[in-house]
Amino acid sequence: MGLRTPAQYLKSLNDGRAVYYKGKKIADVTKHPFLRIAAEHAAIDYHLAEDPKHRELAVVKDPEGAGLISRMYLPPKTPADLLKRSDLIDLATREGKTMVTLIKEIGTDALFALHIISHQMDKALPTHFYERVHRFYRHCADNDLAVAVAQTDAKGDRSLRPSEQEHPDYYLRVVSRDKKGIVVRGAKLHTSVSVNSNELIVLPTRNFDEKDKDYAVAFAIPMNTKGLRLITSAYSQPKDNDFQFPLSNKHLMLETTTIFDDVFVPLERVFMDGQYQYAGPLALAFVDFHRFTAVSYKQPLLDLLVGAALLLADQNGISRVSHVRDKLTWLAIYTETVKGLLHHAALTAKTVEPGFAVPNRMYSNVAKFQFAHNYHQALAIVQDIAGGLVVTAPGEEDMKNPTLAKDIRHYLGGRKGVSADDRLKAMHLVADLTATEFGGYHAVLAIHAEGSLEAEKLAIAREYDIASAMAYAKRMANIK
Ligand SMILES: Cc1cc2nc3c(=O)[nH]c(=O)nc-3n(C[C@H](O)[C@H](O)[C@H](O)COP(=O)(O)OP(=O)(O)OC[C@H]3O[C@@H](n4cnc5c(N)ncnc54)[C@H](O)[C@@H]3O)c2cc1C
CATH class of the missing domain: 1.20.140.10 (Butyryl-CoA Dehydrogenase, subunit A, domain 3)
Structure with a gap:
């Protein structure tokens, strides 16, 4: 598809996803008077790519193809790449009146980390994750997608490991597997920009040992996947004027409590399943970016x-x-x-x-x-x-x-x-x-x-x- 317009981005969010706000299911987040503010704020990313003043910073030649991609999808190879990436994040946030857009920043942080750790896994183990990660990365870059990341688990008693908790679901885990894919159950918390992203990457939140290997899981799913429920934070309230709320009247980021009610993930989108020794390194590699x-x-x-x-x-x-x-x-x-x-x-x-x-x-x-x-x-x-x-x-x-x-x-x-x-x-x-x-x-x-x-x-x-x-x-x- 290539680079998208702000309108194409907003339209893509009306895909049947299960978003809840104040207890009610929202049919189309871009039509909802409050939730649409978060989507329109995030669309700044797409506006910058179209703006002749900012295009050179926001858009780059695809190093793997002939077309153009968002700079956010450019894998950083040098300090200069990191500084340009930082400049673009700064610019988008400045346009967003101090609120980050995050719809590509966090997703690419996760994708870069997944490349690094899947490469390590494939070198040391008989796995083939790197190709899958890279294919998914291409899907996101080629279609200019908005991507959220769910890493933080509910965690229950913070002093206990997942398998020691009162019930087994305080951390997201794999509950069954077959040759087509895995089924996952659990909740991830504080997931930013999930209501207005296209894809969701799930990462482990910490290191695990062998007893907890079903919790060592990473994957990606579209936001309208069956069994995925997004419960929007109740914290932010609608504003009504620019005079009193010069920043927040039109700029907003929303988080969700993200429920995985026995969600099926096809094998080609599974990037870790049981390789517990790599859960901690993956969590850390993500955080590095x-x-x-x-x-x-x-x-x-x-x-x-x-x-x-x-x-x-x-x-x-x-x-x-x-x-x-x-x-x-x-x-x-x-x-x-x-x-x-x-x-x-x-x-x-x-x-x-x-x-x-x-x-x-x-x-x-x-x-x-x-x-x-x-x-x-x-x-x-x-x-x-x-x-x-x-x-x-x-x-x-x-x-x-x-x-x-x-x-x-x-x-x-x-x-x-x-x-x-x-x-x-x-x-x-x-x-x-x-x-x-x-x-x-x-x-x-x-x-x-x-x-x-x-x-x-x-x-x-x-x-x-x-x-x-x-x-x-x-x-x-x-x-x-
Ligand atoms: C606005 C917002 C947006 C966010 N966006 C995202 C997102 O997009 N995706 C995502 O995955 N996460 C996101 N987060 C989650 C964020 O990374 C976590 O809030 C953070 O890691 C803290 O985890 P927690 O909220 O569960 O608090 P806790 O981990 O419960 O921390 C509370 C206190 O307990 C301490 N503590 C916890 N466990 C231990 C332990 N084992 N030993 C000693 N001390 C401990 C902590 O140091 C802290 O002082 C977001 C958070 C916020 C507030």
Whole structure:
């Protein structure tokens, strides 16, 4: 099919998938007044590919054929490829007013990881997964598909392995096999963009031992597969105006609790089945790409936090006050640290068979950790500088009432030359960014998405070169 238009993408979502929102089955997500916002937001990806200003970044020549593919499907071979990929993720998120589109980012992170690990499996075991993975990758790239990834299991008691749990379904597992394929049962949680993607890739969430080998499974299915139920998160609510919700009124990402009610997966779409020794490496290989994606899509959010703080400091007439300058500098240091680490992760990428440039694990994790660990402190600074109007300001309807608008314009201006209208716009921007349910969503996304802070710390501790640090200390202490 080749590159798709935004309209073709939206049309493809009306395929009989079982999406539920507020307890009801939704016939067509693109016609639903709220769910369609998530689909239209994600369509930014397709708009960028058509925009002459951005086409060079968004579209590349297919290295395996004569046609064109989305850059998101280009397997990264060099640090420069990773940086371009990062630039495109940043651009799409900027267009999405700080909300990532994710419909190709996460899917390609998984596809690159599947190539690497299936290659390893086929070398060591009598399996033939690599060809299957590559065929599925071609299907996605050639048809310009939107792909979600379901990795996180329900997990029940976090201290127990799957087979030790109260019931066997806290992790997704294979319940039967025949020569045509496998049947899987379970639930994956927090699956982003599933309501508005075409395909779903399923990956193991952790390492397993032999007792848990039925849980060591990876595969891909179309969203309208029989037995797949998508229960949309109840967290986000519809908004009604751009004045109070300048970011979230038209930009939204939705997650689902994703139920696999004895879903059949044909053999050609099974990429791991029982190879438990490779479940952990696959989970990790995905995260190697996905944390780099995460830090790429955080850049617009970071820039907006700094920009909003500067704007409010100026409007409130406090930009030269010493504690405010100190806080603004802290925000700049925070943002630039994450940005620098992101670049360094790309520049020090390592090449992994069969020829992928993998972002440096240490720096991707340190970048993601720095971002997440300091995020709430950054929000506190922006809210501190802005003042309480962030949550007490009059809204759009008040500005439409002439008597109230007169009061508001008289009393709510800022420093000389800053109108109440502009100040309220800035206040509502900070509210949407830090205090509305969109702001709260960003805050939880910061902490948990792409792995919790502890997961990042674990990766950093494993990567850190303890031996040479210790050897240096011994040498300095003259210890033999
Ligand atoms: C907005 C959003 C979007 C997401 N999108 C996706 C997606 O598209 N696909 C996907 O697969 N996942 C997605 N995730 C899931 C994300 O990766 C997880 O939320 C994250 O890995 C944490 O898992 P959890 O939510 O189950 O929390 P838990 O794992 O329960 O974590 C809660 C706390 O328990 C600790 N903990 C958990 N287990 C242990 C243990 N064994 N030992 C010690 N401490 C432990 C954690 O460190 C943390 O402090 C998304 C999450 C969010 C919030």
